[in-house]
Amino acid sequence: MPRAGAWHWCLLCLLCLWTWGLCGEARAQGHAEITQMQVERTPEGMLLSAALAFDLPEHVEDALRKGITMHFVLQAQVLRERWYWSDLEMAHAARYLRLSYQPLTRRWRLHISPEPLTGPGQGLALAQTYDELADAIGAMQRVARWKIADSAQVPEDLPVTVQMRFGLDLSQLPRPLQIGAFGRSGWILQMSQSLRLAGGGLP
Template identity: 55%
Template sequence: MCCWALWWGPGVAVFAQQDAGEAQSLRIERAEDGLYLGASFDFTLPDLAEDALHKGIPMFFVMEAQVRRDRWYWSDRVVAEATRYLRLSYQPLTRRWRLSTSSVPFTNSGLGVVLGQNFDELDEALSAMRRVIRWRIGDADVLEPDAAHTVQLRFRLDMSQLPRPLQIGAVGRSDWNLLVFRSQRLPSRAQP
């Protein structure tokens, strides 16, 4: 019985995470000054996360993009990667939602460059989180013209940023899972 659980366990966990949402579209734009990504997600916020938000506990999300060069002789080589951090919070006194976006992890010191937006409704804030428009994920010269590349995009709830009691309570519970993953191949631009 244990062997059966070990054999099928990882597959069941993957299916449980995939049900959390999906990336409906993924667009890659090659420009002279860089490689840009655009995407739209379709996910629902876990009920426990939404409940914690209404109680004033901020939720943290991480969006990660990687460009990998395909290699037949070894594992694929990462040629570019970018990370975007998001913090969604509810302000009970003003009854407004705040979405903060940064290129570095959030800290309690308050230092760093952060873009903040305010919303009247949770749906408006989630709609802003579900869209990525022209995000620069790498330099223009990272793509080799004679090689195929794969772009991987991952959006997840960052459990490590939650308060410690919530982290302990969330261990092993699928009610906190939010993971959206999408992969797209970029063909080589070599002329035959």
């Protein structure tokens, strides 16, 4: 038979679904955009800096406060345009973020890692604790000189496009919540932006 802890987790997920079903789609995605994006070409490689602006969707914030961890993914692609075929990906980088609430201490914990936070790569994660949710979100919204490609991957004189994406990773939700979350506006948080660089690193 399933352990008591597993039953408790299942009941919590079902209770969340029932509660959100009653509330309906009262609040959609809300404000979400990349307000600033800059790419530097340096001898070490390409460095991306950006500022994100977003509000957590209603159901996401509710789930966090109920103790359900949320996962987010920040991705960057360096693409070379090809007139005869689809664009060529020259480099790809990802940053994984895990946000959780600790009811006993009433504090928020944010993990950031270059590897998915669901396996052995967790040892590479940087963790920070915050007193307020707004402070944790603020840390997620700042991207400073993130290395997205080595200099050998992208020659400096080559024109490229850098595409940046950020969003909630619904696949990391508990299975019962995944079923109710996909396609519902109260769970949607996605944004993207592209920046074209001419040869030499100039936009």
